[in-house]
Amino acid sequence: METMKVILFDQSGEAEKLYIGNFLKPKVADEEILVEVKAAGLNRADILQRMGKYPPPPGASPILGLEISGVIVEKGSKVFKWNIGDKVFGLIPGGGYAQFAVIHEDMAMKIPDSLTFEQAASIPEAFLTAFQAIKWLAELKSAEFILIHAGASGVGTAAIQIARELGAKIIITASAEKHFICKELGAEVLINYKTQSFKEIVMKTTNNYGVDVIIDFVGGNYFKDNIDSLTRDGRLILLATLSGGKASDFDVRKILVKRLKIIGSTLRSRSLDYQIRLTKDLKEFALEKIASGRIKPVIDKIYDWKDVIEAHKRMEENKNIGKIVLRIN
Known part of the structure; x- marks a missing residue:
């Protein structure tokens, strides 16, 4: 052999x-x-x-x-x-x-x-994962707001560019030293997740409207603020749970009232x-x-x-x- x-x-x-x-x-x-x-x-x-x-x-x-x-x-x-x-x-x-x-x-x-x-x-992995999340699952449309967590990651940098080509308004989270690449690729609002509340900045940026789509890799620790950051009929695409799989102190009625879609997805399987x-x-x-x-x-x-x-x-x-x-x- x-x-x-x-x-x-x-x-x-x-x-x-x-x-x-x-x-x-x-x-x-x-x-x-x-x-x-x-x-x-x-x-x-x-x-x-x-x-x-x-x-x-x-x-x-x-x-x-x-x-x-x-x-x-x-x-x-x-x-x-x-x-x-x-x-x-x-x-x-x-x-x-x-x-x-x-x-x-x-x-x-x-x-x-x-x-x-x-x-x-x-x-392949970065762009297929981002494309699946944004185009197939979230069905992002032109002029919608999208929040991309881990914006400077491989999938994040791909997601910014795909969202840009679709005409979306892009908000990202990343550490401050990584903001430059996100802005260069098309992100408009840059949030330092280490020192800033993304929920507060999202609501301020959108005049309390919220975002239409969130692409998340963090999971548990972000879940409550993700739900609060979504507008009515918003879509949360969960691709990983880097902070763990459990969310505490969360009112599930918000999902119902806002008519939210929460979609988990892996590509390899x-x-x-x-x-x-x-x-x-x-x-x-x-x-x-x-x-x-x-x-x-x-x-x-x-x-x-x-x-x-x-x-x-x-x-x-x-x-x-x-x-x-x-x-x-």
Whole structure:
């Protein structure tokens, strides 16, 4: 059996558990392509999986890594839309921290000539997650107010640009030193969550109207103020619970009175058909804009994959502005 180099961990735990070792090289199914991976994006899901808190979906590779870019080196018997040597990027259910990875042919996207492998690898998870939340779930409309928490994160920077293209009025939360990138991308109101009450600023900014949409990764600690910040018929899209899953001192009648929609969503556990349709929609919405530079991936730092421990620690410490990417070699 042919092997390849991958990033492994033998026991769940801290970043120091990660190391480069050997693993079986994946085989392509009929509708899959084998990609020689040039770069892989980091995500909080990788950290949670490393810690034993987020197992991969059934049938997915146990190797970390949900987004890749690289060159096609092999294709399945039913793949006709791609050729050996094509440069592609895309979202996968696992297996990205490796020299080779498989991806369904309809999940792969062509890398625009204007993008590097590292830039391409920083796009799939962030932009698909943001696009799903804003366009598919929240159905954000022009001139609506949207509050994006963690605005300087990978998903946050993608969400700002998608909301901007839809003509929304954008409010973000982030630490003060990260405000500059959010403003550059299109955010109009910048809130320092460490020193300011986002609820107070939202209500002041909107003349007590509230926001139409909130994209949240924080969960428990923000839930009450999120509900208070939403206007009637508002939509809260919950994508993570970084502060925990429990909300206290909350009056559920506000949901009823305001006719609110509260939607929780993860992308990794969605069906392949769902992810293919989402990828197709994102391509139609954003790929030309990405190629022209109107929409851009925001990269915080690129690490050689031998420095994966340092890369994981940077994300865990919330130091990154935009995406952290591993260069695979």
